[in-house]
Amino acid sequence: MSEREPETTAPASASKSDSSEGRLYYYRIRFRQVGQEYTVSSPLADLERDALVIVKTDHGLEPAMIVARSAGDTGDGQTRGVSYAVGRRATREEEEKYARLPVLEQEAQDICLARIKSLKLPMHLVRVERYFNGSKIIFYFTADSRVDFRELVKNLVQEFRTRVEMRQIGVRHEAQMTGGLGACGRELCCTSFLKQFDSVSIKMAKTQDLPLNPAKISGVCNRLLCCLTYEYDSYRSMKKGMPRIGRSLRFEGAVYRVVRLLPLQGSLLTIGEDGEGRILTEEEWRAAQPLQKPRQKQKGKKNPRKPQKKRGRQEKGAGANEKKKK
Template sequence: MLKIIGVRFKSVGKIYYFDPGDAELKNGDKVIVETSRGVECGEVVMTDREIDETSFKNPIKPIIKKADERDLKTIERNKQREQEAFEICKQKIEAHKLKMDLIDVECTFSNNKMLFYFTAENRVDFRELVKDLASVFRTRIELRQIGVRDEAKMLGGLGICGQPFCCSRFLGDFQPVSIKMAKEQGLSLNPTKISGCCGRLMCCLKYEQDSYEDLLKHTPKVGAIVKTTDGKGVVQEVNLLTGKLRVKIDRSDNVITVKKDDVEVLKDGNIKIDKNELKALKGLEGK
């Protein structure tokens, strides 16, 4: 068994695993580690875990050391440098007349690279901008175009629920969310009702999807033909959470409300999204 710790490099980001060696660490401690981007400083968010070494494809790297006062001062200097770089880059973007919006700047711990994150509707030729920035900061420059979900995660804000964005508060990775989920959960397919501030489908649609999928296995769908005590009819409306159905009885205008357990399904229906709905919701599933 191998003892490991979990380290994050951003407040809400992916957790990476390292071997702490003999170091006594607790959550919140800063550690210096080697990553694919070079030497970085991260925060310990998980301690005292033992795993089977064979469960990881690649060997677990050891930490270099626990961050000391000198390292913490380096982090503060880097943060100040990032703020200055942000303003300078915005000026350079305006000078080069590029159609892009700067979102964030990140400076690696060892100062060997600066990363500039931006959004743009189309591809941007930023080669001259990179040269300009390299001449100012005398280090390796990397520009990364990100999607609107990543932008929301970096900038943060309040969702329509009144709470801070899930992505900037606790979601480490984005989960795939589909229009089908909203349809299966019986939500109105109104873009303003099911999309977040980023303009994409709300991440929270994923949270209860497993429960809805389980309920759908045992509940007749809209369009299903069922047998009730009043006769055969067609399901017109379904409330998955209460298990109640509204059924129109054949050869009459009578619409009754019954429990799903009180009917016999003769032919189940299908959940479908028509072309007009898809057209109205085009683009909501993207990144």
């Protein structure tokens, strides 16, 4: 992945690529204007923002835009998070071809939408991705169930004379491809850097004491926010060992009931017997004496009776013996 291209393939603009031979530099790239970012390695040291470069991928060479420099060098001779390798800068012809690529993808999307409408297929087309060399076109769509799109693929192959792939995605991948801004005001995590979607549960929001309002803990995809997983483990470890809500503590001769945990400060919000609130620091609540709750008798339940032994078989057996004696 880190092999260098022969110097003859690089244009004249990349002549001052590296001051120290063999050293690699790291950048963040995007293959499209809206899409996921990747970390790449390159022998080129002077790549500026928005520069178009040629990246080696599994299906061939693809152009990508430089987003920013990346601190991919760990200093120990190893790299982390590198997905691709940059071979060289793009030529003038490649830049012009890359500029026409969105137009070709939009035309393919319009044609596919017309075919979907004519065939009355229950699917929603999200995005079209065309390989730079034109060897393949991928149509991303969402649907509530499986869709028989064999006739659609035949029509598209006849239209574009290339390989066609229909790929069904979920609502989270749809948000990743369309992009947008989250409630925090930043670009969507799934669009900028997330490479996989981890499972998110409502328990994560409860552990972080977040309001359980669906509008506040859901993203643009109407699913739970992916960022709920970022600090979940930290909150869980900070709350470990802290008294539970509702527990009573005796401190300095007074009894306090825990009403809220403050894990970031390591303290507790409590209410005293006089109704006054007080914050107990970590040193204070660790020195406090926990009180056990008195056991309450459950109403309406009586002590269960001991089961009586059944004597039906014995009586039956005794009666049979008497009959035999007679």
